[in-house]
Amino acid sequence: MTEPRFSARRRDDARAGDKRERILRAAVKVFARKGFYASRVSEIAKAAGVADGTIYLYFKSKDELLTSLFEDRITRLLEVLHREVEAVPSGPGRVRRVVELQLGLLEGERDLAEVITVNLRQSTRLLKQYATKRFTEYLDLMASVIADAQHAGELRADVSPRIVARAIFGALDGIALTWALGNAEPGGLTRAGTQLADVLLQGLLPRPTAA
Amino acid sequence: MTEPRFSARRRDDARAGDKRERILRAAVKVFARKGFYASRVSEIAKAAGVADGTIYLYFKSKDELLTSLFEDRITRLLEVLHREVEAVPSGPGRVRRVVELQLGLLEGERDLAEVITVNLRQSTRLLKQYATKRFTEYLDLMASVIADAQHAGELRADVSPRIVARAIFGALDGIALTWALGNAEPGGLTRAGTQLADVLLQGLLPRPTAA
């Protein structure tokens, strides 16, 4: 951990946002390793290079630290997804794009992948109250991509977009989970994403005659 | 162990196995509602109709209670899956069977569905140490079903059985999760299972010419 502890400038460098971000980064790392409940605030503080008390200058509680973490990171993910989806013309290509993009992003941030796939479910409260909003937003995005393509006759229309969206979310989550918990071999996620997209797209093709 | 379930199981009649099972059932219910960490041992005791201390006569700790719960229930699930899979001739039908069976079983036990999908990830320790074994067993089953069918030329062979197995596990998990957290409409899981199987099987068909 780069610790610019030396000499002056310290005060200027360590802007509020900087320290907040440092705490968030440390939290991702620690939560990923031990899970939310098994993580001690003092460990996060140590990992961030701040005192225990400092965390409470930026977050109201340990709970709120986790909440903020999700808010921050998932919002970021959703922004990217929205933007990228719109850059691809409507159709099956969008499904592929979402699948590959999402796994590609997580591939670069193993810890985050683990926090999202594992810790998102740590607190039932979090999952039921907070996450629902973001989660729904995510499913809506996915479902509308599918519904659009169905409308255009590019994907089979005899399956519920919402069910497919859930399945895709789950499949991505499951793949990310096993990857993060396993040896996390480089390129593994990307490769898996391509294969998953292959299967899904073939599976979603319009059927010649839907008997 | 399966013991006399009927008869007037009053306090006097409460055999050891019975009480253990009662505690497990209560634990499923409470864990499902509040999550492992937010659940108090005293709540489980109350729900089971026993004293707090009694739980420690059957389980070494709260942790071990959760572990035993998984051991017990997932072993049961795996047994059913193994048996059922063998009852279906090798091929795509097996994949459908596993998918539909699994969701069908969870449909009847919403609480258990929630515990498995959510609480399985509560404790990173549990997930990393204990679950790995059962989880691998599960993935192996699924992967071998797929690999067999690929061998027989009944499913496309250009995708990794293991990746597909993970994706299927994830898809099932995601569907069960959203179902359990949502309104859990009756028949919803079964319907979702059928559709998922449809898409998967079409997606896994051998491709005319794997260019």
Place this chain on the structure above:
DNA sequence: CCGCTGTGACTGAACCGCGATTCAGCGCGC
């Protein structure tokens, strides 16, 4: 220039509530 002081970010050891676990009994069946 230099020292003095006010300011506020940061520190970290102590506090305190909580809840898993324990264990000294209790009572029922034999």
Place this chain on the structure above:
DNA sequence: GCGCGCTGAATCGCGGTTCAGTCACAGCGG
């Protein structure tokens, strides 16, 4: 009367949270 299964209030350690200080610096007056 004895023992076994059970009870549930008391214990005790843990760890999130607090808050009395510390420290670096800026501004200011001399």
